[in-house]
Amino acid sequence: MVEIKTPEQIASMRAAGLVVAEMHRRCAEAAVPGTTTAELDRIAAAVIAEHGAKPNFLGYGGFPGNICTSVNDVVVHGIPSEDTVLASGDIISIDAGAIIDGWHADAALTVFVGDGHAPEVHELSRVTEHSLWAGIAAMRVGGRLVDISRAVERDIRKQPPPPSGRWGIVEEYGGHGIGSAMHMEPHVLNYVERRRGKGPRLVPGMCLAIEPMVTLGDPATHVLSDDWTVKSDDGGWSAHWEHSVALTERGPLVLTAPDGGRARLAELGIEAAPDPLG
Structure with missing residues (x-):
């Protein structure tokens, strides 16, 4: 069952989303x-x-951190550590979440550490983030879940390939429903898998975490012995971008963007829903 939220519940998720943005x-x-x-x-x-929120990552399935910190060829679920010291030229995905009044928000961004990054690494992050917004723009009342997956995949596929040959769309992991729990139905693929069909219809009150993960090269991954850290098989670096989004009668509200997604959606010709917190 897909959980449908009331406007009041979406307002609580927006409050949690602003904590994640901070x-x-x-x-x-x-x-x-x-x-x-x-x-x-x-x-x-x-x-x-500081915000009177609760962590939703800490202790989740035994996860030992408040955030996931995934450096370079770590795709997702990197565990924070005193032994992992950032160096100039690294990239890091910071995946964060928070709970307000029992309602969850979850988002990720890729950060460039220092300088000296190759052009294809900059492009890797840009392509991944751009596909995230393409997916958000496809979240429209009356559409289907597959519309989001198709938009993400098409946006990545249309980008000029890197010197390594292709952008790898990670298939083992994807987005998810979010609300009274961090991970809920439906699973949101970042590509179209024909046998899954069109998926549920997109209706007001549906909230999704959309999160493309893209690698430089082969998208195959493996999990390390800590049972959390996911790395690319071939050592290719990865970018990860995510937002939690509520669908309303007046369009999408990006719960984890400081401006509710207004500026980026306007670039795509879409008006963001009004912010319930003003």
Whole structure:
């Protein structure tokens, strides 16, 4: 069953989303050469506490951090550690979540550490983030879940390929419903799988976390012995971008974007839904 939220519940999710946005802002500022991923985790914990929120990652299935910190060829679910020290030229995906009044929000962004990044690494992040917004723009009342998957995949496929040959769309992991729990139905693929059909109809009150993950090269992955860290098989670097989005009668509201997604959606000719928190 897909959980449908009331406007009041969406407002609580928006409050949680703003906490996530602040976690991202503070962690991204701190993601400089010499910083450990454990330090980023402590910053995220402080933001959660400052806003009277609760962490939704910490303890989830035994996960030991407040955020996921995935560096370079780590695709998702990297565990914060004192031993992982960021260096100039790295990229890091910071996946963060928070709970307000029992309602969840979840988002990820890819941050460039220092300088010296190859052009294809910059393009990797741009392509991934661009496909996220293409997916959000496809979240329209009356559409189908597959419309989002198709939009993400098409947007990635149409981009000029990198020197490594192709953009790899990670298939083992994807987006999800979100609301009274962090992970709910439906599963949101970042590509079209014909046997799954069109999926549920998109209706007001549906909330989804849309999160493309793209690699430089082969998209195949494996999980390390810690049972969390997901790496690319061929060592290709990965970018990860995610937003939690509520669908309303007046269009999408990007719960985890500071402006509700207004600016980026306007570039795509779409008006974001009004922000319930003003």
